[in-house]
Amino acid sequence: MTACSLTFLGTGTSHGIPVIGCTCPVCTSSDERDTRLRSSVLIEDENHALVIDTGPEFRLQALKHKIARLDAVFYTHDHADHINGIDDLRSFSRHGPLRVYASRNVVETIRVRFSYALDADVVAGGRPHLLLTVIKPYETVAVGTMNVTALPILHGGDEIFAYRIGSLGYVTDCSEVPQKSVEYLRGLDTLVVDALRRFPHPSHFSLFEALGLISHVGPKHAYLTHLSHGFAHQELEEELPPSVHVAYDGLVIPIGGENEKEKELYH
Template sequence: MTLTFLGTSTSVGIPVIGCNCASCRSSDPKNQRMRASVHLQTDTHSILVDSGPDLRQQALRHDLIKVDAVLYTHCHLDHITGFDELRAFCWGREEPLPMYSSKACLDELARIFSWAFSPSNTHKGYIKPKARPVGGPFFLGNTKVTPLPVMHASVETIGFRFDQDGQPSIAYIPDAKEIPEPTFALLEGLDHFIIDALRPAPHPTHLSLPEAVEISNRIQPKQTWLTHISHETDYRAEEAKLPENIRFAYDTLQLD
């Protein structure tokens, strides 16, 4: 099982259009961040989590030519507007492409991309989605996928936990402000915990860096990776203050 960080930024990416801050002017490749998304390759499935506006570039960079399922955390635009790029993963498929998320998110996808979900979408070469609402754990091949409900502004949002016998367990929560108590119970015994950590200062809808560290300390995973990073974060300066088991993720990072 291999997880690849396709993107690790917040909604505007880094560098930010029109910004001359140190992060946006940096030549450090780890400061070149596309919108947040990950890809999980198991022994049976190629799984994409979210399809943000940078999907085409991300797929080309990683030679991603096959996707068996798409998991959506929520319907904010920085997580869904690469939707049309998914047609490239439908050209060689006979069956529709399964898309897993909350019913609210899938309903919003069907509203925004109504042409794709319409019964009249029979044209060869178009994306053919298959909505699969999730209300609890499900399996993709040998991998157990557990939805992780979290609070993120007023939008219903879920992260995902991945478990497979003999493989490290992984949880991915890119957008959150608060983790409800029932979800904490689903985060026990993790090897890798990937969590939103927008910036050092508090934010009304995202976890700050100190808040993410506090959650990691409570869960006690073997390793925590911080994602959904803002250009307001000097990741090198901030990472130097963190324990070894909490690191900043970056685009192209792979967990094998």
């Protein structure tokens, strides 16, 4: 895997920040980093691009970051804040089918929820041409030079996917990481993990739990995402350890190539 980059397209929780109707200091903040669209990332090598999740603001995110091509889409799970932008993948499947990877359950849900777009029997123009493809737990798919491995994690009572891509781990909407997946998150340069709020939540890591995973698997750098309006960017950044940062919409970070741990896993 050659060097590539990660762009945070969105770093907000399911409401997005500002929350509709809320007048709290974070929702009314003048710091641009406190405005958070729904969580999604763009990952690119020199010739290929993929996104993880397409929330309701995917169109705006694609326009803002001038995304002109996509080679694959990976879904973590089927909550609205992660899949409802799927219609706007039309633009990326004009010249050929777009490969979309998700767990078996999520593929089935997408087929039902978006049957008007995906069912070949429905007469409609302008439907996205998506090749819905099941990715199995711990299976690795190559997109250009990027090796993407699906890692089962728990989101409350649901098993969903985190992904490892080279020396990057992307773990959102997580309440628990099974031991086998913990092993796949060792030796990372960068771990992105959700930290919803300060106090516990049944289906998301709190700040304390996110920091616990970070210290347990020991990445070189970590970024917090899927943040609620309980966190002001600057204030949270100042209280974190030096290797842990608060992600914000538009932040671009380099992702290292294949490291020793990845070689061990894939060769």
